[in-house]
Amino acid sequence: MDATLSLELQNIGLVADNQTYLEDINLTFESGAFNVLLGRTLAGKTSLMRVIAGLDKPTAGNVLLNGENITRCSVQKRNVSMVYQQFINYPHFSVWENIASPLKIAKVPAQEIKRRVSEIAELLHIEPFLHKQPLELSGGQQQRCAMARALVKDAQIILFDEPLVNLDYKLRETLRFELKALFKKRESIAIYATTEAHEALALGGTTTLLHEGRVLQNGEALQQYYQPADLHAADLYHEPPMNRLNVSIKERKLRVESSLSAQAETSSSTHAEALIATDIELNKNDYLASLNDGIYQCAVRPDQVYLTSTHLSELVITGQVDLAEISASETFVHVTLSDPAFDSLTWVVHLQGIHDFDPDAKLRLFVAVKDMYLFDQQGASVCSPKLALAPKSKELS
Amino acid sequence: MQTKDMSMRKLLGLILYISFILLPIYWLLMMSFKTNEEILAQLTLWPQDFTFKNYITIFTDSTWYMGYVNSMIYVVLNTAITLTVALPAAYAFSRFKFVGDKHLFFWLLSNRMAPPAVFLLPFFQLYSSVGLFDTHLAVALAHCLFSIPLAVWILEGFMSGVPKEIDETAFIDGYSFGRFFIKIFLPMIRSGIGVTAFFSFMFSWVELLLARTLTSVDAKPISAIMTRTVGAAGIDWGLLAAAGVLTIIPGILVIWFVRNHVAKGFALGRV
Numbered sequence: 001m002d003a004t005l006s007l008e009l010q011n012i013g014l015v016a017d018n019q020t021y022l023e024d025i026n027l028t029f030e031s032g033a034f035n036v037l038l039g040r041t042l043a044g045k046t047s048l049m050r051v052i053a054g055l056d057k058p059t060a061g062n063v064l065l066n067g068e069n070i071t072r073c074s075v076q077k078r079n080v081s082m083v084y085q086q087f088i089n090y091p092h093f094s095v096w097e098n099i100a101s102p103l104k105i106a107k108v109p110a111q112e113i114k115r116r117v118s119e120i121a122e123l124l125h126i127e128p129f130l131h132k133q134p135l136e137l138s139g140g141q142q143q144r145c146a147m148a149r150a151l152v153k154d155a156q157i158i159l160f161d162e163p164l165v166n167l168d169y170k171l172r173e174t175l176r177f178e179l180k181a182l183f184k185k186r187e188s189i190a191i192y193a194t195t196e197a198h199e200a201l202a203l204g205g206t207t208t209l210l211h212e213g214r215v216l217q218n219g220e221a222l223q224q225y226y227q228p229a230d231l232h233a234a235d236l237y238h239e240p241p242m243n244r245l246n247v248s249i250k251e252r253k254l255r256v257e258s259s260l261s262a263q264a265e266t267s268s269s270t271h272a273e274a275l276i277a278t279d280i281e282l283n284k285n286d287y288l289a290s291l292n293d294g295i296y297q298c299a300v301r302p303d304q305v306y307l308t309s310t311h312l313s314e315l316v317i318t319g320q321v322d323l324a325e326i327s328a329s330e331t332f333v334h335v336t337l338s339d340p341a342f343d344s345l346t347w348v349v350h351l352q353g354i355h356d357f358d359p360d361a362k363l364r365l366f367v368a369v370k371d372m373y374l375f376d377q378q379g380a381s382v383c384s385p386k387l388a389l390a391p392k393s394k395e396l397s
Numbered sequence: 398m399q400t401k402d403m404s405m406r407k408l409l410g411l412i413l414y415i416s417f418i419l420l421p422i423y424w425l426l427m428m429s430f431k432t433n434e435e436i437l438a439q440l441t442l443w444p445q446d447f448t449f450k451n452y453i454t455i456f457t458d459s460t461w462y463m464g465y466v467n468s469m470i471y472v473v474l475n476t477a478i479t480l481t482v483a484l485p486a487a488y489a490f491s492r493f494k495f496v497g498d499k500h501l502f503f504w505l506l507s508n509r510m511a512p513p514a515v516f517l518l519p520f521f522q523l524y525s526s527v528g529l530f531d532t533h534l535a536v537a538l539a540h541c542l543f544s545i546p547l548a549v550w551i552l553e554g555f556m557s558g559v560p561k562e563i564d565e566t567a568f569i570d571g572y573s574f575g576r577f578f579i580k581i582f583l584p585m586i587r588s589g590i591g592v593t594a595f596f597s598f599m600f601s602w603v604e605l606l607l608a609r610t611l612t613s614v615d616a617k618p619i620s621a622i623m624t625r626t627v628g629a630a631g632i633d634w635g636l637l638a639a640a641g642v643l644t645i646i647p648g649i650l651v652i653w654f655v656r657n658h659v660a661k662g663f664a665l666g667r668v
Contacts, residue, residue: 053569055565055568055569075565076571076572076573081569081570082565082566082569088562088563090567090581090585091585092585101572105570106571149566149570153571
């Protein structure tokens, strides 16, 4: 194949039974890299894939493949393949027959079928099972069989609808790695839906964030991680979610606003104990300094809340430990902010290493101004911290 | 020791149970090998005067053996029609949403709530006027009224057990609907088809009222012939018994062939 393939969605909308599944989706997918759809369950990932595959007809908009409108084209005539979350194989066919079935339908000569099936079976490491029935295989092997069937016909569009969700962790890692390598060499548009941010980050390529049937953001996953377009996008990338706080900026001063902001204004003296440093003078070169005065929603990543001072311009808040989850080499400390005005807002602090905390221990949380993500009242991003790349590690010589 | 005791007692119980159930069938079988004189004269567990005469009569007299042929024809016809109609119908019920689908589905089943006798008169009148009376098709169609709803009901249960994604994957792979249905879908629900075929076969085979009323000479079923064997010399008991034995055999054969599917079907589907 010569030119790169392109799939274009124009103003796609899908409404069924008075429920909006997709709304005004405009996207372009290209071959050569993974296109990841990232979103929670019911965000519209599957609906979008079904529209692309032709299983559902959109109620608005057009689907264009290489400039040709295929919106009204039947499933059979579209050159697509799809891998589902469930392991879908034809149970009464052997693995070999399963993989060969799309080729047989396309009337590929027998010799060629043999060659292509064994080629793809080798790629996906399922040659030893070719003569077994799919249900005799383990979950991972079944999904490999389903993937082989999707890959063997060299479709122009290959859709993966959360293909690795039902597999165990280790298998998922291996298969994802293999898939990524596989698609580097292929000339087809691969679209991969997932609910997991780290999967999107690991696969690379273009990532589209979906939320309630709309596109939130489209671009590089890593960039979205550091510069989320809004709070939903930020939440998609963070588990545990980002820690929230309302802040106001007034005359180059950053100030914590409790949920009862008016009260906080008047009785700031009583808060002095709970919020040790709630007012910060912003330096001229702080990236928040240029913002207009107003109230913002501030979000901080759990790994950027510290228990000791950062020695930068920072916010200090006190809280009480609810519990500390220890997960191998990391600790997640759940802290309820002490000030009653926060309406028992809980934060999560992500620490490296194993830390032990007494329940109800009092903690001071330090948040550097340079780590703050600010969003406006509607949740749209106002500014995000500058992306600081670590210098390249030196190679051993 | 105790376990051996237990299993012995269980075995004894089972033997008693089975012999109790099989007693009438045993009696029928024995009667079919006796002469009428022996049947009427004394109580014998084993034919004193063993004879095949009754069977020979059935296999040589066309009024007898045509009864079996007629029954077979309309039963097979009924099963074939039932499956060809019920398979697409059940697919539609299991896969598509349409206006009133649930009501229609229930209404189908409610067809079975009426006794066959209710439909006797309309069928008789209708078939007489369109020239279907005394044909195999007449009986097969009349039986369809009862077997199709049941078949749709059973098949729908099996089809709903097949994930919809299989259909979609097949379409994505390039299968046309017909090809997918025959090559992929039907093999996946073959247990259900076995169960359905069994039920419609059995219903049609044992049904007497409609089969007898809608036929007179050409398509007269065996069950009807058996009820009309009172001759001038009284009832021919031995002959009747032999006919009875031969009537049981097709049922046994059908069960033998579909037994695995039926067992699986009973466990999985909606029976």
